[in-house]
Amino acid sequence: EAIVRARAGGGPTLRDCKTYRTRAHAEGMGDFTYRTREEVAAWKEKCPIARLRRSLVSLPAVEPEPACTVEDIDNEVAAMIQDARAFAESSPVPSAETATDHVYSQNPAVASGDRPGSAIESPAATDRILTFAAATLEALDEAMAADPAIFVMGEGIGVRGGNFTTTLGLYAKYGAERLCDTPICERGFVGLACGAAMTGTRPVVDFMFIDFINDAFGEIVNQIAKMQYMSSGRLRMPLLLRGCGGVGHSAATHHSGLYHSIYAHIPGLRVVVPSNPFDARGLMAYALRCDDPVLFLEHRELMQTKGPVPQEHYQLPFGRARVVRSGTDVTVVALSLMVQHASLAAEQLSAAGISVELIDPRTVSPLDLETILQSVARTGRLLIVDEAFGPCGFASEIAAQVVDAGFDDLDGPIKRLHGAFAPTPYAPSLERRVVPQVSDIVRAVQDLMRE
Known part of the structure; x- marks a missing residue:
């Protein structure tokens, strides 16, 4: 009917x-x-x-009779089932050494970053200035032109071009089949993306606000993150999950999260947190060629910030931190918007005679611990700045790992500066109170120097 x-x-x-x-x-x-x-x-x-x-x-x-x-x-x-059972019963018990195989892609090209385009660590001198949003858009456009398997799903990402211009102009170039507007049903279209990735395509899911990724938590944690492991690497999961978040502009409690600590806890996921246009483009370019599921978290307060971005194609492999500023007295590790705040704080502290070395990890999973340890060995002091909640968070993890691997290099206690353990309020006066400000970083460094 x-x-x-x-x-x-x-x-x-x-x-x-x-x-x-x-x-x-x-x-x-x-x-x-x-x-x-x-x-x-x-x-x-x-x-x-x-x-x-x-x-x-x-x-x-029917005539003639069917072939089977x-x-x-x-x-x-029945024969297939019998063969599968016989194979399983006759196979040796898996070696204990393989217990963590296939958590991530075994593709050596992805693991090493050996893909088309140079892997450069910092922008060369250039007059070409782009916003953070334009830099990621350029990377996405370039990847879609080169790889027809890439397509984008999300709310308002078609003709409209995304709430933050993340897909602006792409609908006219690639059409409705590759720019797919979705209903407000995050678990549904994330599950769809999981299935699509298993077939060999490269879905990009644009959540607009990353807070709503949590509506698809089960699909991400129980399916997407585990699929390569459960299939012993036979199935790939080249899926990019992106969205804006972070505290600012009175977006209040449902539009202000980043959640990097939560998802970095999950094996099988890559978690990327850029702080500037150059890194955003390079990390996006790499993410779009990665065979692992990637969470690409973009702070809303950074989307229209500007910086130098080379014209030529480049990428930034995951797990390589950036030394934003060299220093001798104290190491500050900061993420996302907090990198900008920490840079301003370092300028003020320099005027007061305190030399800050600033580290931007770029990715939370994998984490470049080695660069942090090398810095702490030079300075003897460590402050970690993160606007997210403190308990069980990113700052706690770095502190634990540095104590474990670099305790003898410390001249004082490790300090953490993070957002208040509370939902994000709406009123501007309250919002400023729950997230670290430049003055808070200056004060925290000064206190650490007195230890």
Whole structure:
């Protein structure tokens, strides 16, 4: 009826399909306390595979006879199952050394960053200035032109070009099939992207505000992050999840998160947090060629900031921190917008005779601990600045790892400066209070120097 209606121009039909789990919750468990055997037997008769088989068998004979019969299919499936069981039973027990294989892509080109385009660490002298948003757009456009497997999904990313101009102009170039506007159903289209990535395409999911990635938490943590591991590397997951967040402009509690600490806790995910246009383009270019799922977190207060960006193609492999500023007295590690705040604080502290070495990790997972340790070995002091919550966070992880691997280089306690452990308020006066300001960083460094 639905087919006839559609072909007659009557439009689409919504079908409500009921499914039923005929087996128990787990092997060896009985579950007839809340349902009867007769009910389960009745639903088994409704099995679509069994119904299709009965339908095929009941069809009138045709000439010439088909190349295979239903019985042939039954026998082929039974043989396949038997072969799979025999293979499993005869295979050796997995070696303990392989327990962490395939958490991430085993593709050596991705692991080493050996892809088209040079891997450069800092912008050469150039008069070419772009905004953060324009830099990532340029990287996305370049990658889509080179790789037809890349497509974008999200709310308002088509003709509109995205809430933050992240896809501006791409709809006119690549069309609706590669710029797919979605309904407000994050778990649905993230699950769709997971399936698409398994088939060999490279989906880009644009959340607009990264807060709403959490509506798809189950898909990301239980499927996307684990797929390569569960398939022993047979399935890839080249999926990019991006969105804006961070505290500012009274966006309040539902539009101000970044969540890098939460997702960095999950094995199988890459977590990228750029702080400037040059890094944003280079990291985006690498993410679009990576075979692992990548969370690309963009601070809203950085989207229209400007900086030098070379014309030629380049990329920045993950796990390589940037030494923003060299110094001798104290190491400050900062992320995203806090890099800009820490740079301003370092200028003020320099005038007071305190030399700050500023490190921008660029990526939280993987984390370039070595660059941080080398800096602490030079300065003897460490302050970590992060606008996110403190408990179980990014700053805590760095502090723990530095104590473990660089304790003898420390001349004082490690200090953390982070946002208040509270939802983000709306009022500007309250908003400023819950996130570190330049003056807070200056004061924290001064206090550390007195330790």
